[in-house]
Amino acid sequence: MSRIALFPGSFDPFTKGHENVARRAILLFDKLVIAIGHNPEKSRYFPVEPMRKSIQSLFDPEKLEVILYNQLTANLAVKYGAKYLVRGLRNTTDFEFENSVTQLNQTLEPELETVFFITHPHYAHISSSLVREVHKYGGDVSSFLSYPLK
Amino acid sequence: MSRIALFPGSFDPFTKGHENVARRAILLFDKLVIAIGHNPEKSRYFPVEPMRKSIQSLFDPEKLEVILYNQLTANLAVKYGAKYLVRGLRNTTDFEFENSVTQLNQTLEPELETVFFITHPHYAHISSSLVREVHKYGGDVSSFLSYPLK
Amino acid sequence: MSRIALFPGSFDPFTKGHENVARRAILLFDKLVIAIGHNPEKSRYFPVEPMRKSIQSLFDPEKLEVILYNQLTANLAVKYGAKYLVRGLRNTTDFEFENSVTQLNQTLEPELETVFFITHPHYAHISSSLVREVHKYGGDVSSFLSYPLK
Amino acid sequence: MSRIALFPGSFDPFTKGHENVARRAILLFDKLVIAIGHNPEKSRYFPVEPMRKSIQSLFDPEKLEVILYNQLTANLAVKYGAKYLVRGLRNTTDFEFENSVTQLNQTLEPELETVFFITHPHYAHISSSLVREVHKYGGDVSSFLSYPLK
């Protein structure tokens, strides 16, 4: 039986920090599904479909699939047969938040396990919100992303 | 003289974590007032008056009263003759925030003391914002609340 | 029935930060017992019996008693009829430690409740270990203590 | 060559905590520029131009200049010939955020150095957002600011 893991997030945008976590997770699981949480009623800074394509372009689709979703992460995991969630930890603020979300998911879906990687220090300072801020002011964000922004 | 304590919060919704703190605080004080901060200009996810009634239904009104308020917490405490505020601590992020609010309240009202309980680990992962998120996506939140949602 | 609380610690030495917590706790409880943990096999920097007397000299013995102990805190609480432990929180490092100890005590003695005060910012930087360090190098520690060192 | 430092922030409002950091930074640099980030599309609670004047009134304009800006902080620093950013740290939540921003700025402008002061504990609990909250409810915020609010 194949080990499938879900890597959920809003990825607005998908940074080199996220990519670092994904590349390490691919080695541990048979298949990784990057799931972009996307509520059509909420606006994103970077349009979601081009973002999905950009992320997909970085990975072998046999090993890593990028999808959009708009439901509970725990339910999505069940739908995809994923027994694992993957998340990156950058710092203690991340840890406190992820700790809460992990217990919540386990309450909703007791079989669902969450596995963490500590983001490599080279990328740990890159947050999607800071990248948006830099981009909004016309700054060069290419060093934080490994795909061209259209 | 009776010892009155105020347990302020937005309680959107009131979770089993809040209830855990309230049940422990009741034993220490003669009367506990749960004060739901409610600014009519800001929208809540769970309507405030049904929430007030749901909370009140969990407790003996002689010992614990649930009210709505829309003013400074420090002023409300004076109005109710409460010398104590009660707050729960779930994690270090909570601690940093509560530390600031506590000193602020003591600046505004030097006699006002804040007493903390560490939320029982069984409930520490339950945050109101996560419960709203689950509910918004149609998830079952009954395990996080001890009253029925209408 | 009187509300008795235990304020346990090693108090090597008892600082103005500890005193700040004790003075605030006295107002909430009928009696406060400051319990100096003292293992005769471990050496202290400040001798324990003079320390006990110095602490006692700061408080009304009717309201606050200072004792030595060398057993489990949870057992000591039962012995003294104390339903409450009192502890101060200075920062997030304290919080993480106290969180563990609190759950441990509740496992050992389910009725035992721990109540926290956030140390006043004026005293929050004073740790016993730093005071010992300053004293060892001949520095003046009188501003950290409110009793004379013999 | 003179050492110029930039102290960027939204300062909505500029508190005694910010002032504490600025007064200490002035002694270390030849000139300090307080830069109020101000996006005309986003609304502030305290109008920006009166705030600029209030801040300027507290300091010698030869040593400390207060300006408005609406661009990347790293670019502003280059424009002003500032090799240093100055920031205050109040607690661990601040630290985690500033850690990210600092690395981001160094990626954008490798020569740009950030120097930190720990906010004096007397002021560390004062956050702009709490001051706005108190002011909104008609509370007296004069003890958090050292200039009159018009």
Next chain:
Amino acid sequence: MSRIALFPGSFDPFTKGHENVARRAILLFDKLVIAIGHNPEKSRYFPVEPMRKSIQSLFDPEKLEVILYNQLTANLAVKYGAKYLVRGLRNTTDFEFENSVTQLNQTLEPELETVFFITHPHYAHISSSLVREVHKYGGDVSSFLSYPLK
């Protein structure tokens, strides 16, 4: 090729918190090696060989092997063909420490990956040092361990 992971620690003693992490890790890897760091020059509280046997008794030896070691963890991993280290995270203090150790191990052995599980909140307060403390004072530690202490 089988996926082998190492779960290193001093396990003085091995608690239900450690067991919780191990049971979850077993499901993710083909083989888990619990490696008790043991420097014969340093004294332990609980003798190491009985501890090794107690841990082994809890798990199927085909899936989980318990060994003693006295060398660099990174070198031990190479020796056992383990590409993964497994560690539990209980709180932010753990996180900061594990963050440092993880980067260190990756510097020493670039292929070595560390995977984290957040300890279940039911066990997160159990630390080996607190269990030793309780045991030293004659307290009952059976609720923290799932094997009998000889």
Next chain:
Amino acid sequence: MSRIALFPGSFDPFTKGHENVARRAILLFDKLVIAIGHNPEKSRYFPVEPMRKSIQSLFDPEKLEVILYNQLTANLAVKYGAKYLVRGLRNTTDFEFENSVTQLNQTLEPELETVFFITHPHYAHISSSLVREVHKYGGDVSSFLSYPLK
């Protein structure tokens, strides 16, 4: 008047992380004094005099002097005419400790200011205690130090 800063620590050993902080501090001050705290009664892992020479060999002695000391840091600063202490911050655990020490030093010597640099993420995981641990087990620590160990 020249701006002198003291960079105190035990530096057992002086790592690339310390060096990173020192090189950045040199640019801000006219002179930096690296002060190795050395209590002859306490044993070090790396002998202190060779360490002093190794550190000195990395820097221009006109700009940076390395000394040994065995007194209160605040007193040493006065003796050297240093108005500033320099410290690096790697993570939140560091922050909480440095926060306490900074306020303590300011109580002992009100004129003494402490300036912080956040250690570059490339070096933030390097702690002296981990380097000692690696060295003790015969691991290669050369990537953590920029001088040869004799």
